[in-house]
Amino acid sequence: MSDYIYYVNGEFVPAGAAAIGLNDLGLVRGYGVFDLLRTYGAAPFGLRAHLERLQRSARQIDLAQPWTLDEIETIVRDTLAQNDATDVTIRIVVTGGASPNFITPQQHPSLIVMLAPVKAYPSSTYERGAGLITVDLPRFMPTVKSLNYITAIRGQERARAAGAIEALYCSAEGMITECTTSNFFVLRGDELITPDADVLGGVTRATVLDIAADLFTVVKRPIRYDELATVDEAF
Numbered sequence: 001m002s003d004y005i006y007y008v009n010g011e012f013v014p015a016g017a018a019a020i021g022l023n024d025l026g027l028v029r030g031y032g033v034f035d036l037l038r039t040y041g042a043a044p045f046g047l048r049a050h051l052e053r054l055q056r057s058a059r060q061i062d063l064a065q066p067w068t069l070d071e072i073e074t075i076v077r078d079t080l081a082q083n084d085a086t087d088v089t090i091r092i093v094v095t096g097g098a099s100p101n102f103i104t105p106q107q108h109p110s111l112i113v114m115l116a117p118v119k120a121y122p123s124s125t126y127e128r129g130a131g132l133i134t135v136d137l138p139r140f141m142p143t144v145k146s147l148n149y150i151t152a153i154r155g156q157e158r159a160r161a162a163g164a165i166e167a168l169y170c171s172a173e174g175m176i177t178e179c180t181t182s183n184f185f186v187l188r189g190d191e192l193i194t195p196d197a198d199v200l201g202g203v204t205r206a207t208v209l210d211i212a213a214d215l216f217t218v219v220k221r222p223i224r225y226d227e228l229a230t231v232d233e234a235f
Contacts, residue, residue, distance in 0.1 A: 026095025130165035196220035
């Protein structure tokens, strides 16, 4: 499906006609949050958990959020119903809304729901693995899923130039946190280890940890870069 129907501030519009004001704080200041999930078939995975994280992110940056979880969930499901599509990603965006002076929030945020095809990795990625690079880049409020992706984009561009699939944040002190768009785990023996500080609370991460609790000893702690040579698996 080439032209999805989006939800933009109370209206369903074709993707090509979707628009917000040029003085929207999400555009001119990067003031906003988003969340991203996918459907399996027509069913959104972990929708409620993603919406709860969206609201947490908004609270952390003092962004007005006049909608209840139930209201946003209804909007998301109505957007899916407007589209004859399966296996899509759902991007839910809340911005600071229009601002006459381009900086002061007016407490009238924008709410946008967009759909896109799911990006499928080739089977070789799962069969043979994929390369990462490490990057030491400054990060602002890593526990917020913010619209400001300067650091992540810089990391991804470096990864792309190096022929890697992702960039892994590693501080000057050699501490690993997460990748630009994903959480990070290592498996050593019967221990599944993942960083738990200065990382985004991933919904998929939480699902992995729930499943792993019956199979491994789950350890949430910092990971040092020099540990990576001693692990059995990393993902």
